[in-house]
Amino acid sequence: MNTADHYDQEADDFGEQARIAEETEARLAADPAMQAWLKNFWGDGGGLLAHYAEKKARYLVHGPSWLAAEESRATQPLTEATERLWEIQQKKLFNLQCEWRAGLLDLPGVETGAEFADWGRDITRCPLLPPIGAEDVALYRAYLLGDDCVDVGAGIIGQPTWQEYDLFRQWHRLEEAGSESPGHDLGRALPDGMQDSFGRLFNLLFRYPEWYAYYDLYRGTGPLLRLPDERGPAPSPALAAPPEEPPTDPLEPPLRHLSTTDLQLSEALIKRFESRDVLRFMRAMEFQPEQDAETEAMYAVYEELCEARDPVPVAAGPDWRECLRQAQVAHEKRTLTDALPAAYRDYCLREQAGIAHPPLG
Amino acid sequence: MSTEITRKLAAERRQLAQLVRDTEHELRTNPDYLPYFAGYTPASVAAFIGAYAQRKARYVLHGPNQVQHSERHAAELHTEADQRLWDIQQKKLFDLQCRWRAKEIELPGVNIYQQFGEWEGHPERCGFLPPIAPDEVELYRTYLLSPECLDAADHYSDWRPDNWQNYADAHLTEEPDFDPDDFYRDDEASMNNFHPGYLPWYRYHDRHHGADMLALPDRRGERQKHYATVYLKASHARQAAEKAAAAGATSPADTLPAVIAAIVADPDAPVPDPAPDRDRRTMWGHYNWDELFDEIAESFDPTPRLRQLKEAMDAGLNHRDNDNDEVSKAFEVLMEAEELVPLEAGADDWRDALVTAATDLRKRWLAEALTTVYEQYRQRLTLGLRPTPPSEHEGMSREKYEKHVLQVQRDWVLGGRALCGEPQDFNY
Numbered sequence: 115m116n117t118a119d120h121y122d123q124e125a126d127d128f129g130e131q132a133r134i135a136e137e138t139e140a141r142l143a144a145d146p147a148m149q150a151w152l153k154n155f156w157g158d159g160g161g162l163l164a165h166y167a168e169k170k171a172r173y174l175v176h177g178p179s180w181l182a183a184e185e186s187r188a189t190q191p192l193t194e195a196t197e198r199l200w201e202i203q204q205k206k207l208f209n210l211q212c213e214w215r216a217g218l219l220d221l222p223g224v225e226t227g228a229e230f231a232d233w234g235r236d237i238t239r240c241p242l243l244p245p246i247g248a249e250d251v252a253l254y255r256a257y258l259l260g261d262d263c264v265d266v267g268a269g270i271i272g273q274p275t276w277q278e279y280d281l282f283r284q285w286h287r288l289e290e291a292g293s294e295s296p297g298h299d300l301g302r303a304l305p306d307g308m309q310d311s312f313g314r315l316f317n318l319l320f321r322y323p324e325w326y327a328y329y330d331l332y333r334g335t336g337p338l339l340r341l342p343d344e345r346g347p348a349p350s351p352a353l354a355a356p357p358e359e360p361p362t363d364p365l366e367p368p369l370r371h372l373s374t375t376d377l378q379l380s381e382a383l384i385k386r387f388e389s390r391d392v393l394r395f396m397r398a399m400e401f402q403p404e405q406d407a408e409t410e411a412m413y414a415v416y417e418e419l420c421e422a423r424d425p426v427p428v429a430a431g432p433d434w435r436e437c438l439r440q441a442q443v444a445h446e447k448r449t450l451t452d453a454l455p456a457a458y459r460d461y462c463l464r465e466q467a468g469i470a471h472p473p474l475g
Numbered sequence: 476m477s478t479e480i481t482r483k484l485a486a487e488r489r490q491l492a493q494l495v496r497d498t499e500h501e502l503r504t505n506p507d508y509l510p511y512f513a514g515y516t517p518a519s520v521a522a523f524i525g526a527y528a529q530r531k532a533r534y535v536l537h538g539p540n541q542v543q544h545s546e547r548h549a550a551e552l553h554t555e556a557d558q559r560l561w562d563i564q565q566k567k568l569f570d571l572q573c574r575w576r577a578k579e580i581e582l583p584g585v586n587i588y589q590q591f592g593e594w595e596g597h598p599e600r601c602g603f604l605p606p607i608a609p610d611e612v613e614l615y616r617t618y619l620l621s622p623e624c625l626d627a628a629d630h631y632s633d634w635r636p637d638n639w640q641n642y643a644d645a646h647l648t649e650e651p652d653f654d655p656d657d658f659y660r661d662d663e664a665s666m667n668n669f670h671p672g673y674l675p676w677y678r679y680h681d682r683h684h685g686a687d688m689l690a691l692p693d694r695r696g697e698r699q700k701h702y703a704t705v706y707l708k709a710s711h712a713r714q715a716a717e718k719a720a721a722a723g724a725t726s727p728a729d730t731l732p733a734v735i736a737a738i739v740a741d742p743d744a745p746v747p748d749p750a751p752d753r754d755r756r757t758m759w760g761h762y763n764w765d766e767l768f769d770e771i772a773e774s775f776d777p778t779p780r781l782r783q784l785k786e787a788m789d790a791g792l793n794h795r796d797n798d799n800d801e802v803s804k805a806f807e808v809l810m811e812a813e814e815l816v817p818l819e820a821g822a823d824d825w826r827d828a829l830v831t832a833a834t835d836l837r838k839r840w841l842a843e844a845l846t847t848v849y850e851q852y853r854q855r856l857t858l859g860l861r862p863t864p865p866s867e868h869e870g871m872s873r874e875k876y877e878k879h880v881l882q883v884q885r886d887w888v889l890g891g892r893a894l895c896g897e898p899q900d901f902n903y
Contacts, residue, residue: 117529119497121492125502128485133476138776148775156756166771168478170781179715180791239879372515381528383511390529395538398545409810416806420799425824430817434809436830437818440823 126202127175134171139163185422192460195453197474198258200237202250204276205329207233209338216341227279234277238471245465246347251458257328266450267443269414273323279346281320284293286339289322296321300318386411395442415442491532498528508772552837556659559619560852561865563611564598565639566680570688571603571639577691586901587884588642588696595640599862603714606856612849616842618679619802625675627841628834629804636674642696646689647675698903701742703884708738709894715747741893802826805833812836854891 115123142163152159211230213219221242224230233240244271257263265272288296297320298313321340330336372379375398384393412435419426419442428441466469502508502524512520559795572591574580582603594601617847618624638644673689681688712734737744759767772781809816810834816836822828852862871879889899897903 116495116525117532118492118495121488121495121532125485125488125492128481129490131483132481135478135481142775145775148771152757152852153705153775155762156758159635159759162759162767166776167651168481169560169768170772170776170778171481173781173784173788174778176779177788180782180785184668184787184791207784216522260677322607338825367514369516370514371521372512372517376523379511379523380527380530383508387501387507388531391535392538392661394542396530399534399538399539412810419825423794423798427821427823428818428825428828429821430819431827432815432817433831434816434818438829 131171131175134174135164135167135429139167191449191453192456193475196460197449198254198450199246199251199454199457200474201244201273201276201323201325202246202254203237203240204234206243207237207240207328208277208279208282208326209335211277212338212341215279215343215345217344218341218354226403227343230279231275231277231469234275236473237276238473246458246461248458251454253332254325255454256467258451258454259447260328262324262328263447266446267415267439268418268446269411271318273325274319276323277345278320282322283339283343285316285320285324293362380398385452412438416441418442418446486855487536489694491536494535495528496530497530499524502527547550552840552844553848555635556841556848557863558865559841560607560612561598562639562676563615564601564604564606565595565676567604568598568601569640569645569677570686572642573688573691576642576693578694579691587699587881587888589881591642592875593639593881595863597873598862606850608847609698609849614683614843614846615676616678618676619842619845621679623675623679624838627838628801628802628830628831628839639674642693645677647672656701656750680710684746694741695903702895702903703887704742704891705739706891708742709735712738712746712751720752721724735894787893798826802829805830808837812893 148163152162155162182442182445207230211227212220214221214224214230215227224242233242258266264270284300285296288299290397292297295313295317297316297318298309301309301312304312330339381393384396415435417440419438424447426441426445428437430441431437461471465471498760512523515523533593570593571580571582572588575582575585577590594604597792598604619627653835680686712731716731716734733745738746769782772778806829809829816832818828819834819835820828820831885901888901892899892903
């Protein structure tokens with residue numbers, strides 16, 4: 115819905131609210147039984163019907179979105195726990211991938227290594243894996259509650275891909291060789307200005323998942339990663355050489371991308387074309403204390419904590435921000451682990467009944 | 476929210492929708508904008524125009540409130556420190572009130588206790604109050620930083636005490652009951668006040684000076700109430716008699732002197748009600764609203780899903796507005812801090828820990844601001860200027876208060892004295 119339509123929708127809602135209120139008040143006022151009941155109050159209950167009608171109209175018009183929010187809040191932990199449950203299967207699939215690539219086993223229907231990435235994206239339907247066992251869930255639960263699990267918390271992006279065989283191996287190899295930041299080491303050949311962002315992005319997307327490392331530690335599957343890749347193509351050397359720049363005409367610079375959040379241009383336009391009031395409002399609303407990444411992350415932590423209806427314990431510490439961050443992570447981990455048994459029970463019921471598991475968000 | 480307001484909101488949103496469309500159209504078609512978009516890809520310019528129109532609508536919708544909030548917020552600490560400086564004078568004035576009521580002292584021009592209520596709004600004009608001394612500021616700072624000061628959270632800055640000279644509030648030990656038969660209500664505890672009982676600053680001050688102002692007897696106040704009650708009850712009896720006469724009762728004028736004599740002899744004796752037929756039913760506003768709502772909905776207006784929607788919305792609103800309101804202010808205070816702020820103690824709920832940390836921080840900021848405002852106060856005194864008043868006085872002007880409150884009270888007291896056959900002055 116675009117912005118104008120959104121405001122139109124709000125206008126419709128308020129109009130509907132006023133209509134319901136007026137209709138209700140008029141109908142009740144005309145009801146003799148109601149008039150008799152109102153005699154119980156001082157001044158025959160003047161103003162009571164109008165108040166009731168306005169409240170009722172508000173509930174009917176705005177209540178559904180509050181109800182939807184309440185419902186989604188109630189089911190959120192179960193949804194997340196269900197998604198997390200499938201990380202167990204991702205690791206098992208990754209192990210299979212290592213063994214298959216090393217030629218240790220054959221898998222029905224699998225012909226190329228790329229198919230593992232496909233199954234990774236459709237993990238709930240992958241037929242290659244044994245079902246999730248209770249002992250798997252227990253291991254995952256222990257991992258989730260421990261310090262090894264770092265992808266829980268407000269504003270933290272979870273693992274986006276699970277079957278990146280080459281990149282995971284590359285990252286892992288560098289880490290084992292003592293690299294402080296494999297992403298940065300891999301980006302050495304890039305131009306100066308790009309190295310840092312590349313390194314960070316690479317670490318974010320392609321680091322060997324903490325859950326995999328934890329699983330390896332407790333299940334002894336670490337050596338699988340060192341098996342040779344007999345079936346895959348030769349690793350791509352693309353990262354070693356800087357990308358070739360397309361030839362450009364110095365007289366005609368290419369068109370640039372204009373960001374929707376370009377506040378400088380917005381301010382220039384407002385100064386030139388709008389009233390001074392709009393400029394004043396903009397300054398009051400946009401140029402508050404600099405919203406750096408850390409500030410934004412803190413707001414995310416705060417908002418998550420505000421959502422909690424139950425008390426969330428916090429420990430003392432020298433920096434309130436860090437205390438709050440830790441409290442939020444611990445709370446989210448507890449909420450997730452509390453929902454794990456129900457997620458697993460639902461999984462088992464579907465398995466037993468032979469019902470397909472729903473695909474992930 | 477009245478239906479009228481709802482309709483206004485609807486119209487306002489409709490205008491915003493139009494504003495968004497007009498803005499987008501203007502940016503797309505007015506050639507004056509072209510130079511600003513030169514060098515950008517058409518797709519990104521189109522996306523920018525959409526975002527720009529959205530932003531502009533947001534500024535127009537929320538800007539006025541935000542501007543007001545920012546301006547208030549910027550001056551808030553200084554303003555509050557300025558107001559708090561006057562807490563010192565209020566306590567000194569309250570002590571004088573107690574001693575005056577106990578007949579320990581005389582005060583120039585003071586003959587009824589409502590005058591202290593008048594000074595409460597204008598302490599800077601109170602001639603008999605000595606100026607604020609440095610050691611008094613120091614004592615107040617110590618109090619402010621102590622756990623005894625309970626009103627320093629940002630949450631409370633809007634409702635600082637406003638009953639500094641309310642003698643009955645100060646003596647209150649429990650919630651006051653509403654007494655409909657109390658004739659003379661001018662000296663009763665305020666209903667709905669956020670700071671019942673003896674104010675923490677007063678208690679702190681007394682302890683520091685080894686004083687107990689609450690123990691002093693209210694000699695003058697009780698006599699004043701006695702005379703005013705006699706006068707009001709006699710007026711009441713007179714009105715009842717007049718009404719009875721109008722209704723054709725037999726010569727009520729004959730019995731009136733005896734009734735008044737009885738009132739003078741015993742002001743506590745009950746008097747005839749001049750309006751026996753008044754509406755004694757309870758206002759609906761005093762009932763439990765949720766129960767009233769459910770009763771109407773179930774008995775007169777059954778509506779599918781209404782209860783479910785009400786519960787969800789009330790729960791959501793309650794969580795947003797009550798559980799987190801205080802916390803959101805605390806969070807904003809802490810986010811402003813440039814220094815590292817510790818959480819001194821853990822807590823079962825993060826909200827408590829956050830509010831405590833923010834309040835402590837705010838107390839330190841206020842204590843610093845107090846030094847500055849005291850310096851300004853002293854400068855004004857040195858220059859022979861009147862200190863800046865604690866806040867814009869709301870309510871009646873001094874002249875109106877004098878005419879409509881103080882003079883009326885004085886007349887009641889003098890009238891009561893006349894009925895008692897005593898001299899018409901305040902020397903009781």
